Amino acid sequence: MSTTRRTFLKTGAAITAMPFIHALPAAAGSGDTLVAVTAQTINSLDLHRTGTNRASYAVAINCYDRLVTFGTKEAPGGGLSYDYATLEPELAESWTISDDGMVITFTLKDATFQDGSPVTAEDVKWSFDRAVTVGGFPTVQMKAGGLERPDQFEAVDAKTFVVKLDRPSKLSLPDLAVPVPFIINATLAKANATADDPWAMEYLHKNTIGSGAYKVTRWDAGQQLVYERNESWVGGPVPSYARVIMREVPSAATQRALVERGDVQVAFDIPDKDAAELADKLTVYSTPVENCIHTLCLNTIFEPFRDTNVRKAIAAVVPYEAIFQAAAYGRGAPLWGGPAEITDTAWPRKSPYATDPATAQEFVAASAYPDGFETTLSIATDLASWMEPAALLIQEAVAKIGITVELEKIPGANWRTASLVEKRLPMHLENFGGWLNTPDYYFFWAYQKDHLFNSSNYFNEEVEALTNETLHMAMDDPEYAPKIKRMFEIAFEDLPRIPLYQPALNVAVNGASGYEFWFHRQLDIRSLSPASA
Amino acid sequence: MGARGTAIGLRIAQAIPVLFGVIVISFLLTRALPGDPAAQFAGAMATPESIEQVRTSLGLDKPLVQQFGLYLGQLARGDLGQSVSTGQPVVSELASRLPASLELTLFALILSCAVAIPLGVLAATRPGSWVDQLCRLLVTAGVSLPTFFTGIMLVYVFYYLLGIAPSPLGRLDFIYLDPPHVTGFFLIDAALAGDWETWFGALRQLILPGVTLALFTLAPIARMTRAAMLSALSADYVRTARAAGLAPRKVLYGYAFRNALLPVVTTLGMVFSFVLGANVLVEKVFAWPGIGSYAVEALVVSDYAAVQGFVLSMALLFVLLNLLIDLAYSVIDPRFGTSAK
Numbered sequence A: 001m002s003t004t005r006r007t008f009l010k011t012g013a014a015i016t017a018m019p020f021i022h023a024l025p026a027a028a029g030s031g032d033t034l035v036a037v038t039a040q041t042i043n044s045l046d047l048h049r050t051g052t053n054r055a056s057y058a059v060a061i062n063c064y065d066r067l068v069t070f071g072t073k074e075a076p077g078g079g080l081s082y083d084y085a086t087l088e089p090e091l092a093e094s095w096t097i098s099d100d101g102m103v104i105t106f107t108l109k110d111a112t113f114q115d116g117s118p119v120t121a122e123d124v125k126w127s128f129d130r131a132v133t134v135g136g137f138p139t140v141q142m143k144a145g146g147l148e149r150p151d152q153f154e155a156v157d158a159k160t161f162v163v164k165l166d167r168p169s170k171l172s173l174p175d176l177a178v179p180v181p182f183i184i185n186a187t188l189a190k191a192n193a194t195a196d197d198p199w200a201m202e203y204l205h206k207n208t209i210g211s212g213a214y215k216v217t218r219w220d221a222g223q224q225l226v227y228e229r230n231e232s233w234v235g236g237p238v239p240s241y242a243r244v245i246m247r248e249v250p251s252a253a254t255q256r257a258l259v260e261r262g263d264v265q266v267a268f269d270i271p272d273k274d275a276a277e278l279a280d281k282l283t284v285y286s287t288p289v290e291n292c293i294h295t296l297c298l299n300t301i302f303e304p305f306r307d308t309n310v311r312k313a314i315a316a317v318v319p320y321e322a323i324f325q326a327a328a329y330g331r332g333a334p335l336w337g338g339p340a341e342i343t344d345t346a347w348p349r350k351s352p353y354a355t356d357p358a359t360a361q362e363f364v365a366a367s368a369y370p371d372g373f374e375t376t377l378s379i380a381t382d383l384a385s386w387m388e389p390a391a392l393l394i395q396e397a398v399a400k401i402g403i404t405v406e407l408e409k410i411p412g413a414n415w416r417t418a419s420l421v422e423k424r425l426p427m428h429l430e431n432f433g434g435w436l437n438t439p440d441y442y443f444f445w446a447y448q449k450d451h452l453f454n455s456s457n458y459f460n461e462e463v464e465a466l467t468n469e470t471l472h473m474a475m476d477d478p479e480y481a482p483k484i485k486r487m488f489e490i491a492f493e494d495l496p497r498i499p500l501y502q503p504a505l506n507v508a509v510n511g512a513s514g515y516e517f518w519f520h521r522q523l524d525i526r527s528l529s530p531a532s533a
Numbered sequence B: 001m002g003a004r005g006t007a008i009g010l011r012i013a014q015a016i017p018v019l020f021g022v023i024v025i026s027f028l029l030t031r032a033l034p035g036d037p038a039a040q041f042a043g044a045m046a047t048p049e050s051i052e053q054v055r056t057s058l059g060l061d062k063p064l065v066q067q068f069g070l071y072l073g074q075l076a077r078g079d080l081g082q083s084v085s086t087g088q089p090v091v092s093e094l095a096s097r098l099p100a101s102l103e104l105t106l107f108a109l110i111l112s113c114a115v116a117i118p119l120g121v122l123a124a125t126r127p128g129s130w131v132d133q134l135c136r137l138l139v140t141a142g143v144s145l146p147t148f149f150t151g152i153m154l155v156y157v158f159y160y161l162l163g164i165a166p167s168p169l170g171r172l173d174f175i176y177l178d179p180p181h182v183t184g185f186f187l188i189d190a191a192l193a194g195d196w197e198t199w200f201g202a203l204r205q206l207i208l209p210g211v212t213l214a215l216f217t218l219a220p221i222a223r224m225t226r227a228a229m230l231s232a233l234s235a236d237y238v239r240t241a242r243a244a245g246l247a248p249r250k251v252l253y254g255y256a257f258r259n260a261l262l263p264v265v266t267t268l269g270m271v272f273s274f275v276l277g278a279n280v281l282v283e284k285v286f287a288w289p290g291i292g293s294y295a296v297e298a299l300v301v302s303d304y305a306a307v308q309g310f311v312l313s314m315a316l317l318f319v320l321l322n323l324l325i326d327l328a329y330s331v332i333d334p335r336f337g338t339s340a341k
Helices: A004-010 A027-028 A053-064 A123-132 A137-144 A187-189 A203-207 A252-261 A272-278 A310-318 A318-328 A357-366 A380-397 A413-423 A439-446 A462-473 A480-494 B002-032 B037-041 B048-057 B062-078 B090-124 B129-144 B147-161 B186-192 B196-233 B238-242 B250-285 B292-299 B306-332
Strands: A033-038 A068-074 A080-089 A094-096 A103-108 A153-157 A159-162 A213-222 A225-228 A243-248 A264-266 A282-290 A294-296 A373-380 A404-410 A425-433 A498-501 A506-507
Touching: A004 A425, A004 A480, A027 A203, A033 B062, A053 A213, A053 A225, A053 A462, A080 A094, A080 A137, A094 A225, A123 A137, A123 A153, A137 B048, A137 B196, A159 A252, A203 A404, A225 B129, A225 B196, A243 A506, A252 A264, A252 B147, A294 A380, A310 A357, A310 A380, A310 A498, A318 A380, A357 A462, A373 A413, A380 A404, A380 A413, A380 A425, A380 A439, A404 A413, A413 A425, A413 B037, A413 B196, A413 B292, A425 A439, A439 A462, A439 A480, B002 B062, B002 B306, B037 B048, B090 B129, B090 B186, B090 B196, B090 B292, B090 B306, B147 B196, B147 B250, B186 B196, B196 B250, B250 B292, B250 B306, B292 B306
Parallel strands: A033 A243, A033 A264, A373 A404, A373 A425
Antiparallel strands: A068 A080, A094 A103, A103 A159, A153 A159, A213 A225, A225 A243, A264 A506, A282 A506, A294 A425, A294 A498
């Protein structure tokens, strides 16, 4: 019986309809199907669920529409990248902002969900209500754009959706283009909701009911995800591939063998080492992750690091180039040796420090610890690929200025608690990347008192004030640039975080084109096409 | 048969306190893990409030005793809870992943026994010969090569260089459909469905990881067979049998081998348990959707339900395995269950 089923599939008669389809590898090369491998596990089809991991954001991107999306530009390191500076329509046809900046009115396109029902403003409202109500990550992310309560959203008529803000903010519109505020088929969702589960979390966990470019037709947790194209997608140009298979392959060596032999077209998010070695043979995109910095953090509530001169001494002795080569194989972007004077608001930017042992000695001599001290440098075991070489090089370098460092490795879940929640690590490595690509947004998370990524316990009244003032301010406001520059000056003077380098997202491609880098660091399959096309 | 039945019944009864102990210990140990699952699952941009929200929604704000009570209640209903990291009920995850690991492990063990036992017997009957040397070489190689290294080497040679092995992409290549689910063992399910094309496809995928694991398990089995055979062959009853003029074949297989099997079966049980553990690395190399990688990932993110479910199912498996080994004794050794044992 199953033989006849396969024969039926092989004829191609069921190509778009069958949910259980497997493509022949030969067909993968023919332009109909793309196979991509990644080491990440997708653990839910619903980004709003508690515990949904980063890899699953790809589903929200590929299977659902948002009202708006970002444009496209040439990326440093080759290929394309999203463009934070331009907002483009996705599900919204157009939008207007009131003169006081408090009301945004969207007009929706004539779009349909994948079950054929039309997308209405009511669906948008229900989806936004869900995002701000369910708690956890989606609610926090919505809040970043000033979207906090269901009463801020209104479906005026079937095609008109209104967002009312408490204050005008430059982050509101871009925040609608991140993966979180995706538009769900509310009628279908409500039909599968229960009294205990009013937001249909169970149903959406396993079903994609959007109006996006693809839908998930098969999800074998821990193994693979199969996307089928939505032929009537209106959010953008219809994608080239009818079917995309994402396979999970944890071993980097296996991923390499597969993509080199051309059995898969994309190896997504591969280690820097493999990217550096594969670059000679295949197309490898290594895009520096925007608004993301690998840093050495010095916890300002611990005694030796309360002394600014100690922090500066360490910043002057860190072997930046050696770390960049050993930990990142030269992939990404250097963030040291920048000009002393700050003339623009570019971020991430090079710090004014460079490896200079003589200067480091001067700072040590001027500090309260001229004879050095002992401390602990903590790293996470699951990020050991970059943290371990970096930590060893730092340990060796600071020994030259009399600082004895003991390395401490902290495993998995405990790392997060120790570094970010309890903020109890004196000296540690950390990385943070903000989705909303402005320096003030980075400062909000990483330099403001008690905020999650401020693992150095940094507090400076002026930085607090400047961040609060600039966070929602328009970037063309005449006051914006001077305030941002002042923020940079203080950050490099106080130095709770020493920038090391900007990490890269590495993608090896063999037989496909159109790869586009996104801030969410997941594979956007919509723009991919066969290499010959 | 009565004494034997009682002995078996006693063995089963002994499993109950063991299992309860496992439940208590796995519960307490997961709570003693240093990580905070609420902070882990609240996501990248967690605020203190959202971490608290997650803590409440996972029921982690309740006192430990109450959590344990709830857990026991769940277990009584056959519910192992919901894994937060994978978003699936633990029961269904285990049901889909355990057969994958077991199929691989059993395949490797059968492969390994098929080579190791005859090799051990031959080496014992001809000490110092080339067969004995070959046995020593294989044993040394098997123990000294780490499984992930063997796995990567095999992939490199047979898939990457020669192109004769299928892509190392888990249990089935894209061409095939999963066979209808009966046991979860693809070879059995495909055979039951009469779908020999899929059966062959599943077998192809099994060969490289199976050989990797078999190389690893070869050593203890071959060594134990050789040693047990040597001691059996020098035993009095073999000398007596020989002196009585029994045929060499009868002496070798009827007396020596049968007695040598007892320690071999014991070793097999131990090998089986440590191979299930050693599976993790092989599963990673071959993208095998097994239980090992699942457990490790659950542990790393403090996913309580998944870890407890894994420990419990492993405990059940080993209780069952030990029972099976005891039953195997009863078949091999007629003294089993009698006072003379």
